[in-house]
Amino acid sequence: MAEEEIRIPRKKRRSPEEASVDPAAQEMLAFADLRGIGTAFSRADAMAPCNIGSAGMCCDLCGMGPCRLTKDGMTGICGATIDTIQSRNFIRAVAAGSAAHSDHGRDMAFTLKAVANGEAEGYTIRDIAKLRTVAAKYDIPIEDRSPEDIANDLADLYIDQFGQQRGTLAPVLRAPEKRKKIWNELGVTPRGVDREVVEALHRTHMGDDQEPAHILHHAVRTSLADGWGGSMIATDISDILFGTPAPVLGEANLGVLKDDMVNVVVHGHEPTLSQMVVAASQDPEIIAYAKAAGAEGINLSGICCTANEILMRQGIPAAGNFLQQELAILTGAVEAMVVDVQCIMQALVTLADEFHTKIITTSPKVRIKDATHIEFDEHNALSIAKNILKEAIDNYENRGEIRIPDYKNSLIPGFSHEYINYMLGGSYRASFRPLNDAIMAGRIRGVAAIVGCTNPRIQHDSHHTTITEELLKQDVLVVETGCSAIASAKMGFLLGDAGLDRVGPGLREVCETVGIPPVLHMGSCVDNTRILTVLTQMVEEGGLGDDINEVPAVGLAPEWMSEKALSIATYCVASGAYVMMGGSNPVEGRGDKIPDSVLVADYFDSGWEELYGGKLQFLDDPEEMIRRTLDHIDAKREALGLPGYDPTQFGKSGDARLEEIEGLPLEERQAALYGRVPAS
Ligand code: NFS
Ligand code: SF4
Secondary structure (H helix, E strand, C coil): CCHHHHCCCCCCCCCHHHHECCHHHHHHHHHHHHHCCCCHHHHHHHCCCCCCCCCCCEECCCCCCCEECCCCCCCCCCCCCHHHHHHHHHHHHHHHHHHHHHHHHHHHHHHHHHHHCCCCCCCCCCCHHHHHHHHHHCCCCCCCCCHHHHHHHHHHHHHHHHHCCCCCCHHHHHCCHHHHHHHHHHCCCCCCHHHHHHHHHHHCCCCCCCCHHHHHHHHHHHHHHHHHHHHHHHHHHHHHHHCCCCCCCEEECHHHCCCCCEEEEEECCCHHHHHHHHHHHCCHHHHHHHHHCCCCCEEEEEEHHHHHHHHHHHCCCEEECHHHHHHHHHCCCEEEEEECCCCCCCHHHHHHHCCCCEEEECCCCCCCCCCEECCCCHHHHHHHHHHHHHHHHHCHHHCCCCCCCCCCEEECCCCCHHHHHHHHHCCCCCCCHHHHHHHHHCCCCEEEEECCCCCCCCCECHHHHHHHHHHHHCCEEEEECHHHHHHHHHCCCCCHHHHHCCCCHHHHHHHHHHCCCCEEECCCCCCHHHHHHHHHHHHHHCCCCCCHHHCCEEEEECCCCCHHHHHHHHHHHHCCCEEEEECCCCCCCCCCCCCCCCCHHHHHHHHHHHHHCCEEEEECCHHHHHHHHHHHHHHHHHHCCCCCCCHHHCCCCHHHHHHHHCCCCHHHHHHHHHCCCCCC
């Protein structure tokens, strides 16, 4: 096809300020430009996305193709229509995302099994209370049994969820009753994780399922095996082995790297490795080894979701989110970047070649050509972690010139659903009542979950922070995970007092009373299941409807890029949520002239809404996402018969009120505070 017909947009090279809103990232991008070093940002500028593929109009499922459907009414060589092709591409992405999350969950289950049998060096069961709570949900006996015995049974049950052929995935029982009924009636209740993923691949082999709605029906089932299966299992076991998160003080951005220490950055997703690297970095023998090499010690930090795992449990700083993996290396101060699985760019190895950084792959599933491979094995994890750190320390002497941007911000992460429950009600009456009440009274207008990746095709962090900033002003409580949470952390939204002057009056009252930041960091991407749990508990608490789709809440992934994000979006929609994704739209291309064709984008919207009460939209403009978020929240409030949003009612209490009356004479101040002057 001639190039004019493909209409490749010629993109210009962006300045560092256009590429990212983060000053630390800008500084590193300016340095990369100066040195002529390529990054994902410059490569995104140089390579326009294929506008056929990006709109979902390309099929490469068989050797007769790839077939590119560029005109209305065209089909593939086999006759496949555009809606069939888009649905097949979409379910394949969902299957890959679901597989990635779930395989992580499977490895966690094997680790739990090894720990229960005393075969995993260095690991213990840290949260026995959570172990007992989770086991009890599945009727695993807990009374008079050792944690190891309970863990052994739970590990067996969880391992079985992956290969289960019939019946219902065990964690599904934790969904609201009404939701489970919908899934059962529609036939999308997931059976076994592996079964749904394999079936998704089978159905999309050449010449199989070719009815878009039927394909997408199974996309829902596959995604539910992730959200209410593999991911939920991963979160449960991470908490049991490494502790359920509670607020800790942390820091985020490249400024957490230290000029006089051995900097080791862990990047990827699985806490099994990173937790052991944390333990090894505190070992006196390793610290002495680092000192002998002339460093002050070891400075550990994280990138991507592995950063979130150790940040929310140990307060280990986050060097940045997805798009900062290369930028960390550009500082010249990273002795080793230790990676496990997912979201790791191959470009790291070539980039590291320009500096002294060692890229160390550790997963038996992930190797990168020319990287150092030190294979991780949970049976002798601590020794392996120490070896990895020694490699990094040995590399300290090779460090050249360094440039660490002087930008970092403090944050308080660690808002697991258990902690939110506790913080609202205290230990004796832990409950979601105060949260529901605050929403019902209109102090909190609604809840937005802002999650997901950063994407070099969008100004880095800009959508996350624009949307977060505006929703907070509108009294929307924001919960975040993944790279989105790191974006907000860098902007200072994850601090108690620091963020409150940027928050609407009602939400501010709640934050001051409870003592929480206006944005709650709930963990990594697999921890999006914590958000499902919170929504379920809000429903069970009463007053906000009896299913997730009735709660005034939305989900946003404003800078998505990974297939996992599509799986998350789909299971959230199937759970009843309104989900908006920012950036590329994989179902943008439409076969509007094809007789009887189902428009996939419309099906995601009104079709899914009819079935699940949730819907999925792909939008470019963050302002539009904000507008739709508020409209949706207000519509849900109205449907519940709640008072309309009225911020003028609030803000007359707490710190704001004190500030306001501080300058007044004593009597007037007392009158303002107590409504009268107390008798002396
Ligand atoms: Ni989620 Fe985490 Fe980040 Fe996106 Fe990648 S790190 S699992 S996929 S890029 S949020
Ligand atoms: Fe083309 Fe059909 Fe093969 Fe896809 S499955 S590549 S549309 S012939």
